[in-house]
Amino acid sequence: MLSSNTYIISSALIRVGRYFNKSYKDLIRELVAELNKDLPIHDYIDYVVVSNVFSDSILEQLDISTMIIQELNLTPKPAVRVEAGESSGLMALKYAHSLIKSGMTSTVLVIGVEKLVEYPTTVVNKYMVRLLNSDVEGRYDIVTVNEAALLMKLYMKKHGHSREDLTIWPIKMHENAVNNPYAQLRNRITKEQVINSQIISDPLRLFDVHPLGDGASAIVLTNNKELMSKVGTGCVELIDVLHASAPPLTHRSDLLSLPASKYLFSKLGNYGVDLSDCVLEIHDSYTILAYLIVEELGLSDRGKAPYVVTDIKNINLSGGLKARGHPVGATGVYQVAEVHRLLTSGLGSIKLNNSWGLVHSMSSIDNNAAVALIRRCG
Amino acid sequence: MLSSNTYIISSALIRVGRYFNKSYKDLIRELVAELNKDLPIHDYIDYVVVSNVFSDSILEQLDISTMIIQELNLTPKPAVRVEAGESSGLMALKYAHSLIKSGMTSTVLVIGVEKLVEYPTTVVNKYMVRLLNSDVEGRYDIVTVNEAALLMKLYMKKHGHSREDLTIWPIKMHENAVNNPYAQLRNRITKEQVINSQIISDPLRLFDVHPLGDGASAIVLTNNKELMSKVGTGCVELIDVLHASAPPLTHRSDLLSLPASKYLFSKLGNYGVDLSDCVLEIHDSYTILAYLIVEELGLSDRGKAPYVVTDIKNINLSGGLKARGHPVGATGVYQVAEVHRLLTSGLGSIKLNNSWGLVHSMSSIDNNAAVALIRRCG
Amino acid sequence: MKISPPRIWRERYNYYMLRITQCLDCGRASYPTSLTCPYCGSSNIRTVNSSGLGEVITYTISYFRIEGQEDEVPKVIALIKLREGAIVLGEVVDVGLSEIREGLEVEAVLRRLKIDGNSGLIWYGMKFRPIIGAGIPT
């Protein structure tokens, strides 16, 4: 009784945070304990796809997907790791989707896991450089935060925004995160706090930047409808996961465009997605990127995003990367798990009646981007 | 005019070697120049799947698949990296297969690439430790070569083999590699050379160990039959890619078994594979593993593999990991490209009429294993 | 910094003692600790400290050189069966290359594993040494 559709039937999340006393294995054990409450995953999972970015450099662990299988006593089940920078989570979702849609397998567990606070921030920062081109940015230790700062300056100048105008996004994200039990930063902040916070890369300040945190999140995908009655808290349908790349920043004719994201958003019409009937989760790693994404989505005219953000009620209810946090390889899986919860049993106390979910990821300044399209079940 | 089958229609290989004067981008540019001779890949590739293990630690590069897309001017095409230790190459193949079989895409370029000799051997060795469990082996800097040595001793004792008895495999591999233009070590060796070579981990010696080398290899998979007339040197069909995991070495009831590989080999009957009508490429990273794999395949009784190796004519015609070399993340893609060549236009001067190709990979001592099943077209 | 301080701290029991899992269902012991028995899958288990006593199943003398650890070779790496039944991989120290042998009785001992540069953390952990009276001249 296999469906030709793929469903997300279950999700598990650890609150993003600084878990000095827990290993990546500990975080995953907690996820699995939550999933096992319904039915032991051993009984129904065929394949495990792991999204993780820094296992090699931070955990000194390669083939981490097999280590996870061994830790969970799931042998001989197969597992694989997928990495595409900050879009890794959605790429793992895409791999799982293709395994099911191809008929190769029926039920896949996608785990996103990242341990960052194994080292002090300056050490983790060293590894963050590697998300950019080692022959260009890497050579000078330029990081995404620097490029975001350059774009922020260009944006402010081109559209006449003050630094203060751009505080609306982080304030909104912290407000949203108050209601998300899995968010790293669950405190409200003020305009003054944002503009007086530590300068990271002028004009970009601490409150414009995602926090560093560990995280682990899991979702179960299946085409087995019978499994739904036994596992999970309600289903959503995974319609598709789209993925694209863009030229490097310095080769873009418009430095304030996000070519890969824009390309993907141009495909949404084919799916009949109505953005106003969507739960949206976008990759707001840095404040300026949120505005640019909102504009690429067509939710605002160019340069006007800071004026419309308050009125967009269905965006980053999780708190986004800014306040939920950004455990790099796990983030995409968090976003999808949150949308699953928002459209079914609720994310904490938040629950929505929207028909669609749209999750957006990108790596660095849109070197690559991904979009997952999710639909409420019939 | 899309087929429901998946075909490997084209392949490209760089001779495995020590390319101090070439970057990973240079190696890939050479592959693409070869592929472009038929038709620019830009015109027909939908997706790029990259297999690579050490990009983070050795190249200081994450999201390497996007960097490759940017280098090749293939934007906005999507790309992703897959990593499952030493089985990464076949896992990239599996992803490509599922993308096509699911109908998500039609033509996928799989690139396996690994740059190892960017650093002296002792530095690379440090990163090799990470292929094993960082909480077990990693803690003591135990590497796969040590575990292979332990198994070699157990095997010699249990089955009464002398050290000399076990030289037959590396001698055969070097003999085979003479005819493979892409092999790293293309010299014949003698029994005396093997048993007098440098001790790496007693009783395992230098000639029992794969060499360190850089490598890059590519294959094109498609379900578009029309493309075959325009690209490549003949097609083979990719039937399936199987994947499994095993418990850690210390938890195995029989230390000389390879549980993941054994599990996969037990599935071959379902596909009607006739091993005697196969081109076989197995993961002989260390001499002892070749014998154990031959036994798990049922080509020899337990403990007798050293006696039958000479008579097996269809195994590792490439020279295997021992002599073709083992550019870790690229190896599986080499194996598949070699089988493609062997069954179509020929690998150098070697060409076979066998109906099947079977490619086997594993990571460390069978922590995970993968098998690709390939069939001659029509 | 190459050694993670939180990791060393949080794994202190696993590093400074040989903690094993004993299955109350199938009776088998395993290392390292886990939440379920790797043999039968049971979660009816307990975590105990091993006696640290065991016997060499087989061993290898390793000359594999790793940056920063070049002085450590040759080193003896062994598969060891603990008295509790668990099989572990470990390094045998305080033993001559001609003295190591299958069946050698060993005991766990705390030794230095790695140093993080000139001023960084020192990482300690369990290695094995011959039990006095295990047939090695002292």
Place this chain on the structure above:
Amino acid sequence: MKISPPRIWRERYNYYMLRITQCLDCGRASYPTSLTCPYCGSSNIRTVNSSGLGEVITYTISYFRIEGQEDEVPKVIALIKLREGAIVLGEVVDVGLSEIREGLEVEAVLRRLKIDGNSGLIWYGMKFRPIIGAGIPT
């Protein structure tokens, strides 16, 4: 060892000079060098050394701290448009934090990038400094 000797050697032209690609079809210049023009895809290109002269499009003063490079902050990172038309990312040195501005004319200069520990390789590469007479008091 954290800096790859073969890499530094093989990339010496790219590190010690600003090598750019000029497209003979669409006329645009790009950095770093590539086999085809990133704008029009043409392989009708040539690789030339940039004059190293350019102008700051925009800049940021970075306080982002990286292990081993803590002394480097604050540093000025800029998008620079070279005279040949290519846009590059780079660090501007020999400039006060109050002197850096959009439109500042700069020239490429060889500077130290990184050092590999106390005894390792030193990695040099191109940075930018204000051209004398570019409106900064000397």
